[in-house]
Amino acid sequence: MAHAKLGASSASRWLNCPGSIRMGQNTVERRTSKFASQGTAAHELGELCLETGKNAKDFKGRKLEADGLTFIVDDDMIDAVQVYVDHVRKVAGDNQIDIEVRFDLSWLHPNMFGTNDACVAEEFGDLHVFDYKHGAGVPVDVTNNSQLLYYGIGRAYDKDRKEWGDFENVHLHIVQPRCFHPDGVVRTWTVPMSYLKEFADVLKRGAVATEAPDAPLSAGDHCRWCSAAGFCPELARQTQAVARAEFGSPMPEVEKLTTEQISKIVQSESMIKGFLEEVREYALHLKLQGEDLPGLKLVRKRSSREWRDEEFVKRSLGKAFPMEKVFNMKMKTVAQMEKSVGKEGVKDLFLKVDGDLTVAKTSDRRKAVDLEQ
Secondary structure (H helix, E strand, C coil): CCCCCCCCCCHHHHHHCCHHHHHCCCCCCCCCCHHHHHHHHHHHHHHHHHHHCCCHHHHCCCEEEECCEEEECCHHHHHHHHHHHHHHHHHHCCCCCEEEEEEECCCCCCCCEEEEEEEEECCCCCEEEEEECCCCCCCCCCCCCHHHHHHHHHHHEECCCCEECCCCEEEEEEECCCCCCCCCCEEEEEEEHHHHHHHHHHHHHHHHHCCCCCCCCCCCHHHHHCCCHHHCHHHHHHHHHHHCHHHCCCCCCHHHCCHHHHHHHHHCHHHHHHHHHHHHHHHHHHHHCCCCCCCCCCCCCCCCCCCCCHHHHHHHHHHHCCHHHHCCCCCCCHHHHHHHHCHHHHCCCCCCCCCCCCCCCCCCCCCCCCCCC
8 A cells, every 4th residue: 555755644743843754765664563463454344344334243253464464353353343333334324434535635735645444425514534543552632633634635625626525514533442542432523624724724834844955853742653763863852851961960860850850751751762662673673784783682572372273273172171271261341241231231230440640741631630639
């Protein structure tokens, strides 16, 4: 699948850091992680469900290929993808669901195109754009989400007719079932068409800015997925400033940090972690290319063992030994049980337990905890 240089998934990065396009021109393509490949397989399952009218459970046990890896449709993938499928179908009603339809934004600027997961255009009504996130690690906000707005423009503007669709509002939906978010696993943000048109101008200005030979670099949370993060001078400078320069050398004990220093470090945590991860990834790339990095060597991670054929093992050992010796018997979660027996069946059987306390930026959408209450 072709990827646009100025694509939707990276829009937040290049809008905030125009120089990232220039920095990434001579980098090798990032290696796809197993988690990203699993997400690709989950997207394929969602597409199969919406195309065939079937549910995710109907594909249980099917093998899905993604980036050279094979994934089996299991209960976890089924539960997650079905949340997405149910939401799209509920919103669509009797309207047609457009699935994985490619769009072209070259009318706005070259190298801008993409494909969004699903879209519903109500006749004489509103436009709905859906994005499925299978990732469990990083919660994604829908409000002011550049990727979703990019998709919205791609589906709302008719390039051939050179005109905007006659929609009053555009509803942007993110479905992320496997990652906690205070607004729930399904999040929707609605904007009027006028907002989408204004953002098209923002995209165009941002795209033009990336073409400048001296396009500026700007470090921040958007650096997380940048291919140049491992050797970006601006990210290195800001990371060093946070981790060392601002706090003196040698670095002070944690208890001796000022409240301002503590806040600065915590707010920059993702940037610092991302920088270190990218440096490690880039070091691995250099070693694989034969570069000599003093003090570093290539080693293998701990090996693991996998069944050659899990279904064959179940059949052979399942008959020869008691069930508890072959299977881990684990009760379903509350959410999974609700799907199995219905909400009424479990409504009095569980407690809602508050999550542990943690610190977050004041811009975080979760409600602040008042310890005096």
